[in-house]
Amino acid sequence: MSRVDDTTSRGPGSPLTADRARRASLEELRRHLTSAPSTYLEGAVRNPELTPDEMTLLLRNRFASPSLLARVGQDRQWTRYYEVKRGLVLHPRTPYPVARSLAGHLYWRDLAEAIEDARLHPALRRQAEQILKERVPEMSLGEQISLARRATGRLIAALRGSGDVRVLRALLGNPRLKEHDAEAVASGEESPGDVLGWMTRHPKWGNRRAVRLALVRNARTPVADALKLVAKLPRRELEQLATEEEAPKIVRVGAVRRLEPEA
Numbered sequence: 001m002s003r004v005d006d007t008t009s010r011g012p013g014s015p016l017t018a019d020r021a022r023r024a025s026l027e028e029l030r031r032h033l034t035s036a037p038s039t040y041l042e043g044a045v046r047n048p049e050l051t052p053d054e055m056t057l058l059l060r061n062r063f064a065s066p067s068l069l070a071r072v073g074q075d076r077q078w079t080r081y082y083e084v085k086r087g088l089v090l091h092p093r094t095p096y097p098v099a100r101s102l103a104g105h106l107y108w109r110d111l112a113e114a115i116e117d118a119r120l121h122p123a124l125r126r127q128a129e130q131i132l133k134e135r136v137p138e139m140s141l142g143e144q145i146s147l148a149r150r151a152t153g154r155l156i157a158a159l160r161g162s163g164d165v166r167v168l169r170a171l172l173g174n175p176r177l178k179e180h181d182a183e184a185v186a187s188g189e190e191s192p193g194d195v196l197g198w199m200t201r202h203p204k205w206g207n208r209r210a211v212r213l214a215l216v217r218n219a220r221t222p223v224a225d226a227l228k229l230v231a232k233l234p235r236r237e238l239e240q241l242a243t244e245e246e247a248p249k250i251v252r253v254g255a256v257r258r259l260e261p262e263a
Contacts, residue, residue, distance in 0.1 A: 018043030026054065033057040038065045045072065052081040059087030066093050073098035086110050089128075092119035099124050104131055108143060115152055133158045145170045156181050163190045169198065172205065179208050186214035197225040213237060217247045230254045 014020065016036045021029070021043030029044055034057050036044075041064055044050060055078055058064060069091055078084045085102045088094045090113065103114065103124065114120055114128040129152060136144065136158045148159050148170035159171050160181055168185060171177060172195075182205045185191050196215055205211045206229065216226050216233075230251060233241065241247055242255040 016040040018046075022046045025049070026051070029054050030057060034060045036061065036063070038063045038068065041065075041068055052078070052084055055081075056083045056087055059084065059091055062093075064091065064093060066095050069094040070098050073102065089114060089124070090117065090120070092117070096121045096124055100127060103128055106131075108132055108135060108139065108147065112147065112150055115155075116150070129154050141166070149174055150176075152176055157184075160185050161188060161190060163192060165192050165194050168192070168195045172199065172202070179210060182208065183210045183214050186211050187218055189220070191218070191220060193220050193222050196221040200225040200229045209237070213241070216241060216251050217244065219248045223248075223250055226251050227254050230258060233258070235259070 016032060016039070018039045021032075021036070021040045024032075024044070024047060026049050029047065029050065030053075032040060033044060033054060041058055041061060044054070044058060045068065055072070059069075059072075069088060072078050072084070073088045073094060079088075079102065082105070085105050089099045089102050089106060090110070091099075099121065100123075103111070106114070106128075111128045111132045115125050115132070117125070132147070133154050136147070136155070139147065141164065144159065144162065144164070144167050147155065148162075148167050151159055151171065151174060153176075156171065156174065156177060159167060161184075162168055162171075168191065172182060172185065182199070186196065186199055186205070196218060199205050199211065200215050200221065206215075212229055212233070215221050216229055218226075226248070227250070230238070230241070231254075233255070238255045238258050242252055242259060244252065247255075
C-alpha cells in the first residue's frame, strides 16, 4: 500500500494533531498557534522549524497546558529570548514557580501589566509589584510619570514621596489613589508647593476633610492657597485649626479671624 501523501494528510480539513504540528511549515504554525488545541501545541514545540516568533504566538494560546509551559520555561533554548520570558510570566497557566523565576527579567511596563492581570497567581502579582517598587529610584522621570498614572498599592506609596511636580500630578490623577495616599502627599515635607497649591483647588482632593486639613497645616502650601482653603472650612475645622501649634501661624490667624463674629 502506498504511503498517504503528506500534503493531503495536512490539508485544511484535517485535525490539528500533534503529529501534524510537528511536521507543519512555519506558515501553518503561525496560522494555528494562537488558537489550536493543546495536542497541536505539544507537537509544535517538537517542530525543528519553530523559532522564537512562533513560540511567542504559542504563548498567547489559552489552551497551552501547565506542563507544556513548564517545559518551555525550563528550556534555556527558549528562555534566553525576552519575548518568550514575557509570554511565560503573563500566561495565566504558567506554573507559579516557573513564572516567579522569570519575573525579575521583565521590563517595568510588563511588570505593571502582570500586576494588573487578575488571572495571574496573587503571589506572582505581589512579587512583580515588589520588583517594580525596588526599581522606582532607578527609573527615568518619564518612566516614573507613566508608572504614576497606573500604579497600585505599594507602588503608589513608593511614588507619593517624589519631589517632582509631574510625577505627583500624574499620581493624583490615578484612579487607584486612595484618600490616605492623597493625604500623605498633602502633608509631605518634600511635596512641592506647586502641587500643594494645585491640590487645594482640586475638585476631589480639595474637598476631602483629611486632605484639606493636611494642606492647611503644611508650611509648604502657598499662603494664598492655604488661606483660600481656610475661608471654605466649616466652623468645627476652624476651631480645631486655630489651636494647633504645628499649623503655620498665618493659617492659625486666618482661622481665628474666620471665627470672630461679624460686626
